[in-house]
Amino acid sequence: MQLARVIGTVVATMKAPNMEGVRLLIVQPLTRRLEPVGQPVVAADALETAGPGELVYIVGAREAAEAMPNRFVPIDHAIVGIVDAVEVAAGGGPVAGQPS
Amino acid sequence: MKLARVVGTVVSTIKSPIFDGRALLLVDLLEPDGREAGGYLIAVDTVGAGAGETVLVLDEGTSARQIVGAPYGPLRTVIVGIVDAVEGPAAITSVEPHRTAASTVSAPKRPSRARRPKASAAD
Numbered sequence: 001m002q003l004a005r006v007i008g009t010v011v012a013t014m015k016a017p018n019m020e021g022v023r024l025l026i027v028q029p030l031t032r033r034l035e036p037v038g039q040p041v042v043a044a045d046a047l048e049t050a051g052p053g054e055l056v057y058i059v060g061a062r063e064a065a066e067a068m069p070n071r072f073v074p075i076d077h078a079i080v081g082i083v084d085a086v087e088v089a090a091g092g093g094p095v096a097g098q099p100s
Numbered sequence: 101m102k103l104a105r106v107v108g109t110v111v112s113t114i115k116s117p118i119f120d121g122r123a124l125l126l127v128d129l130l131e132p133d134g135r136e137a138g139g140y141l142i143a144v145d146t147v148g149a150g151a152g153e154t155v156l157v158l159d160e161g162t163s164a165r166q167i168v169g170a171p172y173g174p175l176r177t178v179i180v181g182i183v184d185a186v187e188g189p190a191a192i193t194s195v196e197p198h199r200t201a202a203s204t205v206s207a208p209k210r211p212s213r214a215r216r217p218k219a220s221a222a223d
Contacts, residue, residue, distance in 0.1 A: 001124075001142035001177055003110075032107070032126055032140040046174065047114055057110065057124075057142050059174045063161040067116050067174035080174045081115035086126065088108035089151035 003030040003083065004058045006050050010042050018073045023048055025079065027058055032086070043077035044068060055083040102141075102157045103130040103183065106149050110142050118173030125149060125179060127157055132190035143177040144168070156181035 008026035012019075023045040029038050034055070043058050046067035050056050056079045058064075064078035065071055104127035112124060123145040129137040134154075141157060146167055149155045158164055161176040168175060185191075 002140075003142065032128070046116055049114055057112070059176050061161070061176070063174045063176040066161065066172055071172060078174060081110075081112040081119060081124075083110055083112055085111040086108060087111060088126065089106075 001057045001059050001080070003032060003034065003086070004028060004043070004056055004079075005030055005034075005036075006052050006054045006056060006079075007040060008052060016074050018070055019075070022068065022073060022075065025050060025052075027056065027077070027079065029058070030055075032088070034086070041077050043079050044073070044075040046078045046080050047082065050079050050082055055086075057081045057083060101180065102159060103132060103186065104128060104141065104143075104155055104157045104179075105130055105136075106151050106153050106155060106179075107140075108151065116174050118168075118170055118175050119144065122168075127155060127179070129157075130154065132186050133193040134186070134191075135193065141177050143179045144175060145179045147179055147182055149179050149182055154183040154186075155179045156183055 004027035006025050007028050010024035024042050025045050026040050027043045028036050028040045031037050058077050059080050060077050064075050065073050067078040067080045106125050107128050108126040110124040125143050125145050127141050127143050129139045131137045143157050158180045159177045164175045164178045167178055
């Protein structure tokens with residue numbers, strides 16, 4: 001799992017039948033110091049509560065579909081948690097948390 | 101499986117049910133010689149690992165769910181062991197050609213496992 005920031009939403013009317021009702025968000029993967037890394041990806045919101053600007057963690061590959069109520073949905077990234085805080089031990093780097 | 105070092109925790113209230121009651125640890129991936137490999141993972145702790153410890157991380161869903169005894173759920177990355185030492189040629193830093201005497205990189209000293217309570221769940 002990796003940290004990511006929600007940076008947008010995707011609206012798609014025509015999509016695979018199993019994807020109906022799946023909330024799609026654009027997320028930017030982050031380093032553990034919360035710096036953007038790599039390309040943004042479209043992730044399904046398994047929690048149905050994540051919104052733009054929020055710090056979340058995502059899971060990729062087959063496990064993304066495991067997060068959804070219908071386990072046979074064609075997705076490859078899912079938001080599986082909303083981050084309250086990232087607590088880094090001494091010497092491990094800056095402490096970062098959810099913006100207020 | 102991958103070698104990694106525990107550097108922190110992720111606190112999360114709203115999450116998939118499979119993570120309820122489980123500690124989410126932030127781990128930096130390591131080279132066999134102990135250098136940072138670049139990259140990190142958020143992993144579910146199953147062994148009571150603490151900050152600074154070198155651990156063994158499993159990043160595959162079916163095995164991960166088997167370990168926690170859950171048939172379904174978006175669990176993929178788990179800490180499955182605490183590393184005492186990495187031995188052999190792999191433990192020698194290749195960019196330091198003069199360093200040949202020590203072929204063992206020990207994990208950071210850790211407190212007694214008997215006295216330390218298991219890492220509490222981040223919930």
